[in-house]
Structures are given as C-alpha cells and as structure tokens.
Amino acid sequence: MIFDTTFNGGLRLLVESTAATDVAAVGVWYNRGSRDEPADLAGGTHIIEHMLFKGTETLSASQIARHFDAMGGLVNAFTERETMGLHATIPLSGFNEAARILTEIVTSARFEPEEFNRELIVIENEITASLDDVEEVAADAFARRYWGNHPLGRSIGGTLEDVKNKKRDEIVAFYQDYFKGKPNLITVAGGISPETVIRAFEPLINGIPQEPDNKKPQLPSIKGSYYHRLSSQYVQVYYALPGPEHIDDHEYYALEIANAALGDAMGSRLFQKLREDLGLCYTIYSSPNLFRDCSLFSVYGTCAVSNAEELLSRIHDEIQDIKNTKFSEEEIINAKSHVAGMITIAAQDVEYKMRRLARQALYKSNIMTCKESIQKIESIELSDIQNSLNLFLKNPPVLFGAGPKSAEKRFTRRIEQILLSL
CATH class of the missing domain: 3.30.830.10 (Metalloenzyme, LuxS/M16 peptidase-like)
Known part of the structure; x- marks a missing residue:
C-alpha cells in the first residue's frame, strides 16, 4: 500500500x-x-x-x-x-x-x-x-x-x-x-x-509554498549521424531511434519487456548473437531513454577498430529483423520473467523502492507497488510489445561512433550505406 x-x-x-x-x-x-x-x-x-x-x-x-x-x-x-x-x-x-x-x-x-x-x-x-x-x-x-x-x-x-x-x-x-x-x-x-x-x-x-510547474516543453531538433574522434584503442557505437513525446504506462512496461528481449539481458538477441556467437564486441546493450517531452531507444556497443563497421551493420540488421519478423513467443516469455524477476529482487532494497516512487511521480506515471508492476508485466501481450517498439522503429535511426581517427573513414562510409538503404 x-x-x-x-x-x-x-x-x-x-x-x-x-x-x-x-x-x-x-x-x-x-x-x-x-x-x-x-x-x-x-x-x-x-x-x-x-x-x-x-x-x-x-x-x-x-x-x-x-x-x-x-x-x-x-x-x-x-x-x-x-x-x-x-x-x-x-x-x-x-x-x-x-x-x-x-x-x-x-x-x-x-x-x-x-x-x-x-x-x-x-x-x-x-x-x-x-x-x-x-x-x-x-x-x-x-x-x-x-x-x-x-x-x-x-x-x-x-x-x-x-x-x-x-x-x-x-x-x-x-x-x-x-x-x-x-x-x-x-x-x-x-x-x-x-x-x-x-x-x-x-x-x-508548512514552509515556502510551491510554485506551479509551468515549464513549457522545448522540443529538440534531432541532428544527423556523426563520428567523434577520441584518443582510444576501441570504437563506441551508438544506434539511436527517436521516439514519441510521451508513452503511457502500458507502453512503458511493454517497452521494458522488448528491451529485455533485444539487449538488456544476457539471453537477449544482441548479447547472444553479436557477443557470444560472433565475438564482435565486449559491451552490447539496449536501453530506452524517456524524458518529459521526448524519448529515444538506443543500442550501445564497444569493439575493436577492426570490428566497428560490422558491429554497426549487425546492430542494424537485428533492428530491421525485429521490425519485419517480430519476437518469438519464447523470447517474450523469457523477457517477461526477466523483468519481473529483476523487480522482485530489487524490491528487497528500500532505496530502490524509494527511487522507484520518485521516478513514477516525476514522470507522471501511475503510482504502483512492485507487485502491481509485476501484474502489469504479466498482462502485456505480444502485440502490445510490438506496438510499443513500433513507436521507435518507424523513425529513421541516428548513427554515431566515437573512437580513433583510424576508424573514422570506414565507419562513416558504413553509416552512409545504412542510411541510403532505408
């Protein structure tokens, strides 16, 4: 309660x-x-x-x-x-x-x-x-x-x-x-x-009265793809999909499940295919980023210079595959269990519960207990998950790399090839 x-x-x-x-x-x-x-x-x-x-x-x-x-x-x-x-x-x-x-x-x-x-x-x-x-x-x-x-x-x-x-x-x-x-x-x-x-x-x-929140949304103008030179021995790869100004609670939990299936768990597609099967990278994960008036869904990976173009291409292929063929029933069952299990474990920590309340309130979500959130997760259907992802998949990606100068020319060319193929 x-x-x-x-x-x-x-x-x-x-x-x-x-x-x-x-x-x-x-x-x-x-x-x-x-x-x-x-x-x-x-x-x-x-x-x-x-x-x-x-x-x-x-x-x-x-x-x-x-x-x-x-x-x-x-x-x-x-x-x-x-x-x-x-x-x-x-x-x-x-x-x-x-x-x-x-x-x-x-x-x-x-x-x-x-x-x-x-x-x-x-x-x-x-x-x-x-x-x-x-x-x-x-x-x-x-x-x-x-x-x-x-x-x-x-x-x-x-x-x-x-x-x-x-x-x-x-x-x-x-x-x-x-x-x-x-x-x-x-x-x-x-x-x-x-x-x-x-x-x-x-x-x-009983102190100073609060002022009403009259901040007006200032929507960003999203810029194009780019490569940033760094003094580094490896390349960092970003694949970002702009999303809607706001998503509701149902879409949020559906997106959390999709994220677990795509890249936020060890059994996810990106981790298993790009790291475990192909050995292209050390770090690979996906994450939704939600703000008060805009959102994005991104994939991030790190790899050797020699693997940078292929890693970017493989990430793009996986995103397109989900867009065209969707997740399997087994993937969704596992992802739902993963998200629910993570909440169950974290709920033993009072700081997690306190921060969770803050996130829900500050982003104007319905206030739910951990148990209620798990029930919500269990109610999500495969069609809900695909609809939530489509809020992002329908938009062209922003592609970005950061690493040594030696990777810039080839990586930038691969960015151009991917964008031309859309």
Whole structure:
C-alpha cells in the first residue's frame, strides 16, 4: 500500500511502508535538472547540489557528514537532466534526525564564499577526471550531436569553462529563485508510517509554498549521424531511434519487456548473437531513454577498430529483423520473467523502492507497488510489445561512433550505406 498526498503548498509525499525492516530510505526531489538551466547558468544545478552539503544556518559541512555517520546512515545527492535529488538511507532510529537535516539543507544552505570557491575547484577536478573516461566523453559527444543546441545536449555538470566562469552571487540567486525550500516531492520507503514521516518533515511541508510547474516543453531538433574522434584503442557505437513525446504506462512496461528481449539481458538477441556467437564486441546493450517531452531507444556497443563497421551493420540488421519478423513467443516469455524477476529482487532494497516512487511521480506515471508492476508485466501481450517498439522503429535511426581517427573513414562510409538503404 502506497500513501500518496499533496499538501496545500504543492509538495507531494509518497510513502511505501514495509513492516519487516528497521531501515528507511528517503529522497527529496526537484523536477528541475540541467536541461532547465539558462545557457549562462549551464552547470549551475550541479553546483547547487554540491553546495547544499557545505553548511546551513546551524550546521557546518563536517557536522552534516558526522551526523549521518553517527547514525550509520548513507547520504548523497545527484543531478540529472530533468531532476535533482538528495537521498539518505538510515536506521529507523535516525529518521527524525535525518529529516531535520535534509529539511535544513534544502531551506537554509549558506553558500559561504570560501566554501563556494573551494567547491568549484572540487567540481573542476570532477570534470577533469571525467575527461579521462572515454566512455563518458563519448556519451557527452553523442548527446551533443543527437540533441544539437537543445539543453538536453549539454553535459549535466557543464564544461570546465562553464564552472570557472560561475560567480557566487548568480548561483545564490538561482538557488533562491528555484531551489530554496522548493522541492516538489518527498519519497520514503521502509519500516515507517506516513504519520511519522509527516511529523518529521512538518517544517518543510508548512514552509515556502510551491510554485506551479509551468515549464513549457522545448522540443529538440534531432541532428544527423556523426563520428567523434577520441584518443582510444576501441570504437563506441551508438544506434539511436527517436521516439514519441510521451508513452503511457502500458507502453512503458511493454517497452521494458522488448528491451529485455533485444539487449538488456544476457539471453537477449544482441548479447547472444553479436557477443557470444560472433565475438564482435565486449559491451552490447539496449536501453530506452524517456524524458518529459521526448524519448529515444538506443543500442550501445564497444569493439575493436577492426570490428566497428560490422558491429554497426549487425546492430542494424537485428533492428530491421525485429521490425519485419517480430519476437518469438519464447523470447517474450523469457523477457517477461526477466523483468519481473529483476523487480522482485530489487524490491528487497528500500532505496530502490524509494527511487522507484520518485521516478513514477516525476514522470507522471501511475503510482504502483512492485507487485502491481509485476501484474502489469504479466498482462502485456505480444502485440502490445510490438506496438510499443513500433513507436521507435518507424523513425529513421541516428548513427554515431566515437573512437580513433583510424576508424573514422570506414565507419562513416558504413553509416552512409545504412542510411541510403532505408
């Protein structure tokens, strides 16, 4: 049973109580992320995420850390393209204290000048380290190419130049306008009652009224295929299919099953054929990516330079085969069992349940328990799965590669051949 209420100020609370645990996970969420930043504040949300833990009106950064350490809890935060969240997993004995600290963090972060300048250096180090990760560099390059000048194409944390140019006053103003005391959602899962959660978060619930979500969709203009040069010994291959602005719950679960059958499981077509049978690659998987007003379904693989063109061609062949001949009944039975089993295993983790509630709420899905989701999966028919995939398969692909210069000419030629064949 999930408790679901929205308070007068607009803050929504979801609580999934589980009797047989002495642990709770809590998340405080904003439905704003890097895509919602003005261009001159690129990377600003990520900076705010860091600064929330650098001291409040009554707590220093070290005191925040030590409070959570003392209760045996884990606390963290992250920024994504459409959300920013703080979350903690704690013993029930520490829940009230954790709620008090999280409330103080989101309502009275200080942004002390010395802490701010020091944290910018930390973030610069974070970005510099990411530039040594060729997979992360390729992912950012793909996003820039796929989304073009749309904010979804920006790196979530901004560039080194973005961060170095940030002034404390502009970040504080950004925080006060959009973040200070203005989370949109609290999600909790564990051995705790909704009444206890409401009492613990009462100061935040009765705090600053929430502003309505008036963000208007800014639809991206998807750009063409491309090859990005990297200092790397292997090639990263992307095969992306643009999708609809929105998919409903039924389409979502059908797509999850299709994804498991295609590339998200060891027994999937892509893994078995391209890695196990042909030995073309080390990494190969598929994944749907859903945003508030757009979507894509992509396949990603890594391989040696000598295999890059064939890997791209084989991925294309498998996509066309599914488009023309569909999945077998056995594939779908196995995929449904896989998705249901993964949910069953993950449901033993209160943090998973807490994050799952947040995903459903932030993307305006129906709120379901894990058991209800499994029942939904079992109700999906083969025709539902094909219809869901067709929302993506009907669109021409965006093809992308990232790797050494030596692979560029042949890989680009193969991209052209595939696109001409459509």
